[in-house]
Every structure is written in C-alpha cells, then in structure tokens.
Amino acid sequence: MIRARTKHRQTLAELRQLQRLAGAVIMRPLSRRWRMQRTWTDHRDMHEVTAEFIKPNSRLSSLERIEIYNRQYWFRLIDSFYDDFPGLRAILGRLKFNRLVREYLTEHPSTSYTLRNLGRFLPAFIGKRPELVSPRFDLALDMARFEWAQVEAFDGPALPPVTVDDLLGKDPAKIRLSLQPYMSVLQLRFPLDDYLIRLKKTGLRGEASNAVEENSPEKSRRKPRSAIPRARETFLVVHRLDNSLFYKRIDRPAYRLLTSLNRGTTLGKAIKSAFADPPDPELIREWFKTWTELGWFCKPTGR
C-alpha cells in the first residue's frame, strides 16, 4: 500500500458528492451545437464550475476535458434511441427526434445497468408531452408503442407455452390463458408494419467495451426515408418465433379476444366479448390452432 502525499484525504462522503457533481455535469443536456452549456444551473460560468474539480492541462481547459464526457454521454444515448426507434426518428425528422430524446432523458435518465430499457417510458412520455411530436402526435405515439414492443419481443422472457392438447376437453368457461410476456397486441391508427419494414435495416443492439464515438449522432447515421403512411386502423401482434421477430396482423375480433384473455378473462367470456354475433366455431378453432402453434399462450401470469 502507498502513503498519501497530500494533507487532506478525501472521505467517502466527499467522493460521493464529487460523483454527484460530475454526473450532473456529464448528463446535462448539450447546447444546440452539441457543446457543453456555458452556464451552470446557478448561472455561474461553466469554466468556473468545472475548474473546481477537473484539472486543466496545457492543451485543454477543465471545461473542455469534462466536455468530452458530456458529449459522449449524449452521443451514446441518442445513438441507442436511433437503434431502438428508427421509425419514430423517420417520422419526426432528426431535429425533432433529438429534442424529444433530450427532453425524455432529462425526465427519465437511465436507471438500469443496461441500455436495453432506456426507452421503456417513451410512449407514456409522448402521451404527456404531445407538443414535442406535434403535428404527428397519433403517428408518433403509435410508432413509439410499436417500436418498444419490438424491444420487448427481441429478448423478453418466455414461459412454457400452452399447447392445443392442453386445451382439449377443457371447459371454456374455466380456461384462463395469458399471452407470452415478450408479446404485445397493439391497436394502431396507422399500418406501421408495412412502413417500418420499408425503413428498417437488420441490426441488433450491442454495447461495446470502452469505446467512444467521435461524431455527433446526425453525422454518424444515414437518414432513413420513406413516405409517411396514411391513417388506417391496424391490429398487430408483435412476437417472436424461433428467436426471430415478427409482426402479425389480426382483425378486430381477434384483437378483442387476445387482449381480453390477457386481462384474465376466461376463454368462454373472451370469445363472447370479442364478437357482436355468435362466431363460427371453425374460425375460433383455426385461430387457436395457429396461435398455439406460434407458442403465444402460457399459463396465467397475472399481468
């Protein structure tokens, strides 16, 4: 062990305070030109604030040194949103998307060790802040829900599937089923599956070791382009099969049936509530045959 050279030794409480300050500086939104803001929250000059805890060197001021981290924080996190929400970015355009992400992260900074969960509150946030996506609120909200559903379907948990044999001979009035936790059943106002397929390139999320990007997000990514879709009510199941992601269109009764089941309703009641008139039993049988083959059902999870 080595001996201290300075008189005052930092305490753990001081270390924690220093990390709080450094963290606040690093996570603070950048200026419009992707630089560190020049004044602190108490209106002091940032040169003064950063000089209190960061050493300058012969080439860079204290501000310029910590600014490297401030910029990397935003580049890295915005990049992660580009990965997870390419459709939303295409709908909003780069500037509006970046502003949305900035506002979102200011209210919902990451509270997880993984970037995977970063966007989980984005649909609800858009619902609360419609002005950030105006005039395409409906489209943007639908796309955020659709794209978050894909994050969940990509690597979300799976439970042992219920098979057709498990259902044979059982009383529908007593059967309760849940959908797999990785699945989402969506009612959308736009046919976003077709739109996103046109836009999306294949790619998986990956966190790299200790590497930084030198370019701001708009310089490092090609802008996706596709015509904005026209409104048309669409019901989609976002799911995975053999570890590949799929979107499956369903009709309104099927949507009602699946969402009703997932709320804990018995199979018998779910079927009744899904149709205005008594349904064709053959149709129901065919649906359940397909859905169980896709492994969509599991025992009730209570979600």
Next chain:
Amino acid sequence: MPANRFNGFTELGIGIGLRIPHYRHILSKKPTVDWFEIISENYMCDAGRPLEVLDDILEQYQVIQHGVALYFGSTDPIDREQLKRLKALVQRTKTPFLSDHLCWGSVDGTYTHDLLPTPYTFASAKNTAKRIREVRDYLEIPLIVENVSSYAEFHASEMTEWEFLTEVVERADCGILLDVNNIYVSSKNHDFDPYEYLNNIPHERVGQMHIAGHTKYEKYILDTHDHPVLDPVWKMYAHAIRKCGPTSTLLEWDANIPSFEEVHREALKARKFLNAVTETAVQPA
C-alpha cells in the same frame, strides 16, 4: 507466470471480441480462434436471439466474459438483480474468470453508461476494493479489473493512476486486465510516461491484456477501437509482455468493424511478441 489465480490458471492465447457483424461468419465457417470475449451485458437477457447465438458459440469455443456496467468505483449499492443475471450468465458460459473496469458510471441510481475515471484517492480505492470483493464473493469466480482510458483528471487525486490501480488490486486481492492501449491514450492525454506506468504495477497480478486502436485529435486522443493497433502501442505491448510474461491477449475492435479475417489477422500480430518472450524463456543459459 501468466496462468495465475486471477485468471483461473488459464493460458488462453489470443482472442477477439465477439461482435454482431461477425456472427454469421463464425457460425458458418467455424474459424480457428483461441477464444472469444463477450460483453456480458449483451447477453444478460431473458431469452431470444442473443442467447441462441451465445449457446451456438459456446458449443465450439472458449468464451471469456468482460463487463461494462459493474462500475466498481461507484458509491451506490451494488444492484443485486444485475448480479443475479450476471451469475446466471457466468454459469451458462463457464467463464473461468470475469473482467470489468476500474471506473465509476452511476450515482444515486442514475447511469451514465460510460466508463468514467475515478479520482485516485484512498477513499475511492477502499470503496472500489470493497465492491470488487462483494461482486467476487457473489459470483464465486476470480475477477480482474481493467484500467480505463481517460480524458479528465480530478484535483482531488492523491496518487498516480498506476498507484491507484495497485492500491485497489492489492486491497481487493484481485487481478489486472492490463489495457495497453488505454495506458497509451491516457499517457498522451495526461502527459505521463506510459513506461513508468507499465514498470510500476504488480505484474504478477496481470491475468489478461487488451490491445486496440485509437484516434488522434489535435489536442487529445480518443479511445475509439476503430483502427488497427498503432506502433507505439505494439512497442508498449512488447514491453508489458516482457514484464508480465506471455499473457492471454485480446484485440478490441468495436467501431467501423472490418471483416472477421481482418480483425483476426490484426489480433494474431500479438503472437510474435508472445513467442519472443516464450523463446527467450526456454533458451538454455
């Protein structure tokens, strides 16, 4: 010498990072590679494609886990859910040891997702060592910690970076993942002699080395992992190998990733340095 208690007494050779653009090549061509390093956090999920690929890789190759999110230098309590998932992955991969960084990255439950340098103080060393021990006790495998590249220094520091590294690993009784490129990058950014760093760490604790490329700017160097290894880093690596012995080495290439063959070819350049030390060691007196 390089097989030691800090790396589970392994001598692995030269590895490369398992990266998504190479999945198809690796799974279809099954190239001969000593070992692959995975970023733990990319596989700490419940199910899906990442784990399917990992299982296929594990059937053919030795995999070593390297993490980016334990943040040993943070002052927050360790996230038990994170540890639980990490342990499940350790059991899946059977990694003989695990590495993560000597840095902090979260405070008050908020994560920066960056490997931030910590002030080199005794309080920080003690806190960091305590957290390393806690993680190791939970995971029940050896741990090695990697020195990070950095762009800023704290007034609060009470020692040099290499003294801090030594202080931490001795307090925690853990090993070192010596990132030679990171030392070079930091030495240029902070104006110190990288060889003084290399000469003054406990060499017997080095369990693995990293090499990588970086990018030079007018006033600083960034650790971008998007180039081949540059000559000054190869020279430092040769020196480090002479000091530590022929240690398992990994090439990091994380951005602008070229073909698998190109990355592997670059990694294998390390072999001449490893062989040189091995041959010197076996020559009769």
